[in-house]
Amino acid sequence: MWFRVDYHSGVPIYEQIKERIKEAILKGEFDDSNPVPSVRELAKALGVNVNTVVRAYREFEMEGFLRAQPGVGYFVGDVERLREKILCDKLQQLSLLLKELRDLGFSKEDALRILEDAWRGEVR
Amino acid sequence: MWFRVDYHSGVPIYEQIKERIKEAILKGEFDDSNPVPSVRELAKALGVNVNTVVRAYREFEMEGFLRAQPGVGYFVGDVERLREKILCDKLQQLSLLLKELRDLGFSKEDALRILEDAWRGEVR
Amino acid sequence: MWFRVDYHSGVPIYEQIKERIKEAILKGEFDDSNPVPSVRELAKALGVNVNTVVRAYREFEMEGFLRAQPGVGYFVGDVERLREKILCDKLQQLSLLLKELRDLGFSKEDALRILEDAWRGEVR
Amino acid sequence: MWFRVDYHSGVPIYEQIKERIKEAILKGEFDDSNPVPSVRELAKALGVNVNTVVRAYREFEMEGFLRAQPGVGYFVGDVERLREKILCDKLQQLSLLLKELRDLGFSKEDALRILEDAWRGEVR
DNA sequence: GTGGTCTAGACCACT
DNA sequence: GTGGTCTAGACCACG
Known part of the structure; x- marks a missing residue:
């Protein structure tokens, strides 16, 4: 493999x-x-x-x-259920992570920049 | 405690x-x-x-x-160093997580919504 | 062992x-x-x-x-990093020790003799 | 004091x-x-x-x-005895330290440079 | 009182 | 077998 x-x-x-x-x-x-x-x-x-x-x-x-x-x-x-389950997990992680960053004093603008970077990068 | x-x-x-x-x-x-x-x-x-x-x-x-x-x-x-270390770790996690969501077919627009939600929520 | x-x-x-x-x-x-x-x-x-x-x-x-x-x-x-770290520590000790000896009235010539002795000795 | x-x-x-x-x-x-x-x-x-x-x-x-x-x-x-005792201790430390540096692959020439530096520095 | 070290046991997950 | 964690005790040095 x-x-x-x-x-x-x-x-x-x-x-x-x-x-x-x-x-x-x-x-x-x-x-x-x-x-x-x-x-x-x-x-x-x-x-x-x-x-x-x-x-x-x-x-x-x-x-x-x-x-x-x-x-x-x-x-x-059931591939589709697998995809949904993972997506759901990741979204919860994302929400939690963003709130932690906010509480650490991280600005929304900087977070936006990182978000743009992610979607600008190539698909692996 | x-x-x-x-x-x-x-x-x-x-x-x-x-x-x-x-x-x-x-x-x-x-x-x-x-x-x-x-x-x-x-x-x-x-x-x-x-x-x-x-x-x-x-x-x-x-x-x-x-x-x-x-x-x-x-x-x-050294509290400030602790804060910086944690921030750095979280940012790496965020970047990784966003790329995974993108690869799962998640749209940038939906990610933006979640980001907005995080900063709209109250500070604990 | x-x-x-x-x-x-x-x-x-x-x-x-x-x-x-x-x-x-x-x-x-x-x-x-x-x-x-x-x-x-x-x-x-x-x-x-x-x-x-x-x-x-x-x-x-x-x-x-x-x-x-x-x-x-x-x-x-990482053996090499270990070696470098130790060397750095020892060099600081050496520098400090030599200055103390100098302040105690020890002569540079006598220090030189001890240095020569160390490198004349066999490698264990 | x-x-x-x-x-x-x-x-x-x-x-x-x-x-x-x-x-x-x-x-x-x-x-x-x-x-x-x-x-x-x-x-x-x-x-x-x-x-x-x-x-x-x-x-x-x-x-x-x-x-x-x-x-x-x-x-x-007895100040003089104190001075001798300390000097003796420091010399033993020096000898030991130099041998360790030698075993770590440190060159005699570099050690000499550090020695010169110590006696070039000002007396505190 | 504090932290620092050590012992003799125990149970767990992984290979 | 391996490392990882935890407990319930103990004794020490320091302030």
Whole structure:
């Protein structure tokens, strides 16, 4: 697969895997001709224990964003709900963060500048 | 002191203490007539072990935001540097968050609305 | 490990541990085939409590000279920065010490002799 | 008296007092017409507890550098021995420090430059 | 009273 | 196995 785990970030490896899988799902990188990699395949590609990948997938399954089909593999679930959930989380973070900045004496004008910068940057 | 620790949040208690002390320092709640509570005093008030408070205070000391005076107590250090450090951290978070929202298809106009809301809200 | 703590020196044990680890890092004694000893291992070898070793390691981590990898172990960090920091500290000490000797009536010639002696001695 | 204690240095106050008294003795600032200040006098001048000054003086007495004359005051003792003791201590420190610098890869030439600087500076 | 250090245990999450 | 956190005690030096 197309990423590497960071053993020194403090972030649990299974969380890093979840994050990357989540991004790939949102970008629509998985479909019938390009399925979610199997547990063993991904574990081998990342040089990581199989259990670590299993945990990442299982947690996604519980949240409804992957469906396990025993003996076959994992398939993407409700992408749109995933997108909405993430968007909702991020918006709450944004609102909280802005209020904190305001309380720290940060000006609305400077915040506006940063906002403009974000939308001016290229899409990764 | 005037807060309670959450034993079930997963956030280490000493981090919770650091967070609250940090807020209080930023609000200028500590001075000569209203000093930082002693480790034993705070530990007792929170129903927490002394060592847990000691750790929170010591980390602040290493970062230069509290000064320990053995046999006397803890005193606030460089408040302005603390404020700048926090502001810098928050701005990085903001920039990252905005880019993620953009990549999720969120419109600049909606982001602007949230920004306006934040500065319209009352200062706590 | 290969040293013993001195319980009666007045120097905190975790400081003694930091000092020895620092020397070992500077000498390049740690790498992938010879990793930093685990906290439990070192604590047992020194006959010291685990927490005491943990404190020594954690302070090094906060200073950037060790990196903790939960579930795996500690690894050496930025050795070169460590070397520079120590050199800087020692040079300040040297400058101060020489001025004190001068003020005590010590002659430059005698100081030169001691300097020559130091560089004539063998490298340990 | 002519100095202030630093409550935030971590160095015990009685040690700071000893250090300053030691310097004054070495500079010959005390004689019959200019005696060592009384315990109460010094304590008041420094805004410090009497016991703290008593401790500093008593330790000097045990080392033979001050003599207590009950009901009268303290008088300077064997100044020359004090000077020799300090010189000896500093020389050991110097030798040790130079060897450490050498082991850190510091060049003799650079050390020489620092030495020259020290004797070029003015006497305080 | 204050902070500073240390011990002997314990439980947790991660690999 | 690893590190991370926490507790309940203890003793010390300082003011």
